[in-house]
Amino acid sequence: MLSVSVNASMPPKLPPKSPTDKSKLKVASTDPVSEFHPGTPKKKKNKSSQLSIDPAATDDGGSAGEQTMVLDTASVFPWLQCAPCPVPPCHPQADTLYDPALSSTSGTFSCNSSACRQLGPFANGCANNQCQYRVRYPDGSTTMGTYVSDVMTLTPTRVISKFQFGCSHFAQGRSINTLTVGTMGLGSGSESLVSQGKGSYGNAFSYCIPPTASTTGFFLLGVPPASSSRYVVTPMVKGKLNPALYVVRLQAITVAGQQLSVPPTIFAAGSVMDSRAPITRLPPTAYQALRSAFRSRMTMYRAAPPKEHLDTCYDFTGVSSIRLPKIALVFDRNAAVELDPSGILFDGCLAFTSTSDDRDTGIIGNVQQRTIEVVYDVGGGAMAFRRAAC
Incomplete structure (x- = not known):
C-alpha cells in the first residue's frame, strides 16, 4: 500500500492495496x-x-x-x-x-x-x-x-x-x-x-507525460508501488464548474527561488488538473506577476511576436543552450512541485496564460506536467506528485 503525505499529522486517505x-x-x-x-x-x-x-x-x-x-x-x-x-x-x-x-x-x-x-x-x-x-x-x-x-x-x-x-x-x-x-x-x-x-x-490512477513525442511515459491504474517519501501531496477540493473535474488549490508560485507577490486568496477558485489541455491558465493577477518575473530573467534572449494567446515568446535561432529560470507551483499543504524545463516553454513561448477574471477556476495543463508523475487518489481525495518520473 502506498502511503504518501507531507503532513504526518494529517495523512491523506488512500485506497486499499490493489493490483496495478x-x-x-x-x-x-x-x-x-x-x-x-x-x-x-x-x-x-x-x-x-x-x-x-x-x-x-x-x-x-x-x-x-x-x-x-x-x-x-x-x-x-x-x-x-x-x-x-x-x-x-x-x-x-x-x-x-x-x-x-x-x-x-x-x-x-x-x-x-x-x-x-x-x-x-x-x-x-x-x-x-x-x-x-x-x-x-x-x-x-x-x-x-x-x-x-x-x-x-x-x-x-x-x-x-x-x-x-x-x-x-x-x-x-x-x-x-x-x-x-x-x-x-x-x-x-x-x-x-x-x-x-x-x-x-482501487479508485486511483497515475500517469507521467513524457517531455517529447520521441520519449515514453506511463499510465497506471491503481496505487503506485513506490515509496511515500518520493511524493508531495495536496488535497483535492470541490470545484465550481463540474463535480467530474479534479481540482486542487495553488498557494504560491516561485520563479528562480523567489515567491511571487500574489496573495493566496487569488487562487481561491482552485485549478483543474487537466491531462488534455496543454497550457496552464492562471488568474490574471498571478499570471501578470509570473510573466514579469520570467521576462526579467530572460532579457538575454530576443523577444518574438506573440503566438495566439501566448504573449511571452522568444526567438532562439542560433541559440545552442537555453537557460531558463526555475519555476515551482506550490499547492495547498505546501506541496511544492518544481517544473521540468520541458514544462516551461511551448513553441518558444512561456507556456502559461491567464483566465478572464481572478475569480475564475484555473487550469494546470499537460505541458507543465511533463516528466512528473501525477497520482489521482480519487477515493482518498488527494493528489500526489513525483518529479523526474519519466
Whole structure:
C-alpha cells in the first residue's frame, strides 16, 4: 500500500492495496495517449478453428487491434470510432477500426436498460432499440453513436469485463484528436475507466507525460508501488464548474527561488488538473506577476511576436543552450512541485496564460506536467506528485 503525505499529522486517505498495471504513454499533438485492446476475437472460420491472436478491433487481414486513445482527466465518457464509420463524418485513423461484429463479447444496451437510463446528459435517444449517446465538448466538438460494452484488455493478464463505452459513428470538431481513435475519459464519473475499474484497481490512477513525442511515459491504474517519501501531496477540493473535474488549490508560485507577490486568496477558485489541455491558465493577477518575473530573467534572449494567446515568446535561432529560470507551483499543504524545463516553454513561448477574471477556476495543463508523475487518489481525495518520473 502506498502511503504518501507531507503532513504526518494529517495523512491523506488512500485506497486499499490493489493490483496495478502500467502501460506506455505517448504524446500526439500535445495530447497524452495510451493503447487499449477492446473485444474478444471470434473464432476464425478455418479447419483449425483456432482463436485469432488479435483482439476484435481488426480487419480481415488480421492487423493488430491496439487502439490508441487520448487520456482525458477532464471528461468522463470513453468512446472510440467503430465500424461503420465513413470519413466524414468520422476522421481517418492510423489504428484499424474497431468492429464490434468481430468480437464474441461485444454487446449493445436496449433503450429501457438501466445503463441507458443512467446516461443522463450523454443520452441521445434510440435507434433500432439500441441505446444511443452523444458527447458534446465545450468548444462544440461532438461524437455520437451507440452505447456498447465489451471486454477491455489493459495487459495480457488484466481485463475489465463488460466495459461500457461509446461506439462512435460521428466524430468531428476542433478538440477531436484525429491522430487517435477516440478518448478515454478518466474524470470522476460513473462512466469513466477509473470508476469502471475501481473494483479491481482501487479508485486511483497515475500517469507521467513524457517531455517529447520521441520519449515514453506511463499510465497506471491503481496505487503506485513506490515509496511515500518520493511524493508531495495536496488535497483535492470541490470545484465550481463540474463535480467530474479534479481540482486542487495553488498557494504560491516561485520563479528562480523567489515567491511571487500574489496573495493566496487569488487562487481561491482552485485549478483543474487537466491531462488534455496543454497550457496552464492562471488568474490574471498571478499570471501578470509570473510573466514579469520570467521576462526579467530572460532579457538575454530576443523577444518574438506573440503566438495566439501566448504573449511571452522568444526567438532562439542560433541559440545552442537555453537557460531558463526555475519555476515551482506550490499547492495547498505546501506541496511544492518544481517544473521540468520541458514544462516551461511551448513553441518558444512561456507556456502559461491567464483566465478572464481572478475569480475564475484555473487550469494546470499537460505541458507543465511533463516528466512528473501525477497520482489521482480519487477515493482518498488527494493528489500526489513525483518529479523526474519519466
